[in-house]
Amino acid sequence: MLNAKKSANVIFGISSGLSAAALMGSVPAVAAPNGSSQLKDTITETLGACGAEGQRACTIVERSDPCDAGLKMTRLIFGKCVSDEEEIEPEAERQFRPVRADSISDVDVLRFARAAYHLPHHDQRDFGGAAAPVMIGCNRGDRLEACASQGVWTDDKLDDEYGQLEYFFTAKNGMQVGLYHYKETDQFILAFAGTNTRKSEDLIEDVKIAISAPVDRAFYTTLAQQVAARMNALNPGATPDKHLTVTGHSLGGFQAQIFAALSKVALYTTFSSPSATRSILTSRITRATSTSRGKDLRREGDSVAELVPETNGARITYTATPYTAGSPGNRWAWFKAQHDHGGFLSHLEAGGRPYGRVNFKGQKLRSKKKGFLTGARYCVTGNINPFNGWFNVGLCTSGVTFNFDRNGMFRNRRVNDAYQTCLQAGGKGARVFMTQCDGGSDQIWQHRGTQFRNAKTGKCLDWSQNNTTHLITWDCNGAVNQQWEFYKPTVRRP
Numbered sequence: 347m348l349n350a351k352k353s354a355n356v357i358f359g360i361s362s363g364l365s366a367a368a369l370m371g372s373v374p375a376v377a378a379p380n381g382s383s384q385l386k387d388t389i390t391e392t393l394g395a396c397g398a399e400g401q402r403a404c405t406i407v408e409r410s411d412p413c414d415a416g417l418k419m420t421r422l423i424f425g426k427c428v429s430d431e432e433e434i435e436p437e438a439e440r441q442f443r444p445v446r447a448d449s450i451s452d453v454d455v456l457r458f459a460r461a462a463y464h465l466p467h468h469d470q471r472d473f474g475g476a477a478a479p480v481m482i483g484c485n486r487g488d489r490l491e492a493c494a495s496q497g498v499w500t501d502d503k504l505d506d507e508y509g510q511l512e513y514f515f516t517a518k519n520g521m522q523v524g525l526y527h528y529k530e531t532d533q534f535i536l537a538f539a540g541t542n543t544r545k546s547e548d549l550i551e552d553v554k555i556a557i558s559a560p561v562d563r564a565f566y567t568t569l570a571q572q573v574a575a576r577m578n579a580l581n582p583g584a585t586p587d588k589h590l591t592v593t594g595h596s597l598g599g600f601q602a603q604i605f606a607a608l609s610k611v612a613l614y615t616t617f618s619s620p621s622a623t624r625s626i627l628t629s630r631i632t633r634a635t636s637t638s639r640g641k642d643l644r645r646e647g648d649s650v651a652e653l654v655p656e657t658n659g660a661r662i663t664y665t666a667t668p669y670t671a672g673s674p675g676n677r678w679a680w681f682k683a684q685h686d687h688g689g690f691l692s693h694l695e696a697g698g699r700p701y702g703r704v705n706f707k708g709q710k711l712r713s714k715k716k717g718f719l720t721g722a723r724y725c726v727t728g729n730i731n732p733f734n735g736w737f738n739v740g741l742c743t744s745g746v747t748f749n750f751d752r753n754g755m756f757r758n759r760r761v762n763d764a765y766q767t768c769l770q771a772g773g774k775g776a777r778v779f780m781t782q783c784d785g786g787s788d789q790i791w792q793h794r795g796t797q798f799r800n801a802k803t804g805k806c807l808d809w810s811q812n813n814t815t816h817l818i819t820w821d822c823n824g825a826v827n828q829q830w831e832f833y834k835p836t837v838r839r840p
């Protein structure tokens with residue numbers, strides 16, 4: 347066994363032959379002790395190979411054989427040491443199922459994206475007074491101080507319940523990323539942490555995103571090599587293109603998209619992330635993973651996610667948290683809340699659903715009933731208060747422009763504002779509210795021919811006959827004042 351004091355320059359090994367040495371420069375040769383059993387734990391010409399077949403995960407600075415001290419050719423399969431070939435085969439068959447789109451729920455993926463925030467940051471690594479390398483990766487069990495920071499392996503927020511941290515990587519560009527084993531399906535999740543506002547490296551990366559600056563491929567290339575090696579060491583035969591889901595929140599989501607563009611992965615799911623499309627173009631990256639395998643989930647009003655408008659995979663938008671009108675500070679807090687990953691997780695756990703695909707976009711809702719004397723046509727209009735109040739009926743020149751989605755929600759998007767108001771029903775004869783979209787059943791309208799029936803009350807959208815400016819709900823009767831159509835004015839050009 348090597349003595350750690352005699353090998354201070356040796357960092358750690360990865361079972362495929364990649365090591366921190368490859369990241370930090372050349373490693374001095376170390377003489378191998380005599381004896382074949384001891385030879386398996388020394389640095390060989392392949393730097394970091396453990397055993398004749400390189401099948402076990404291990405460290406070089408100080409041996410931490412995860413299976414047994416007798417150096418038998420056992421295999422570590424997701425924390426279980428297996429030496430009998432008859433036991434290995436069934437395990438392998440169970441674990442090699444490819445990742446499907448529904449293999450891991452969005453809720454669980456977001457949990458891993460949140461866990462990445464607890465990983466060590468590059469400027470927190472201690473390299474014994476030596477100049478910090480530009481990047482370093484650590485396997486579970488590595489005992490070098492830079493890898494064995496207090497709490498990193500035992501307090502990664504996901505151990506035992508949802509998954510286990512098996513490897514983490516940190517780099518000078520602020521990248522914090524962890525490779526997790528997802529116990530439910532025996533797949534892997536690579537999770538990137540978002541911005542830490544106290545770290546200048548992260549803030550610099552945020553600026554680069556805003557200006558679509560080219561990315562440094564070296565970080566991603568090295569990470570991809572080490573992730574593939576670690577996956578294979580834990581589950582021989584596992585490959586990123588079949589068994590790896592990549593995720594991240596905010597800046598981490600952007601980095602996850604870049605990783606998926608440079609390396610072929612099974613799926614990528616990001617949260618509240620600016621699109622990486624422009625940076626992929628400026629970096630002249632040929633996509634390795636199709637955008638059909640990716641999606642970004644965001645909340646209405648998340649200005650960070652809207653930083654780069656292009657999509658990079660499917661874009662799925664969820665309703666925002668309730669807004670309280672008041673001081674500018676309240677408004678800033680509301681926008682900040684839309685980007686918060688904890689609030690987003692709570693929303694998903696509570697069964698929150700995304701907006702449906704828009705059936706009618708940017709159109710007004712016009713009544714089929716004409717004016718009594720003039721024959722003029724009338725549309726649904728709003729009131730002066732932009733955040734609450736009622737929808738009315740008035741001239742179409744003042745009509746509200748709606749998006750009507752497949753969930754049955756009328757969304758009124760105000761100009762230069764991410765806040766959206768929806769049609770919300772009251773009781774029979776009650777006026778229709780203008781209030782924040784929340785996806786409740788009183789905001790769901792079933793489109794039946796020319797009528798709109800509210801899912802909660804069972805009443806229909808009605809132009810009141812008692813007060814001709816009021817929009818109300820009433821018993822569905824098919825009268826002309828309950829008949830509506832989508833209307834988009836034609837722009838006449840000279």
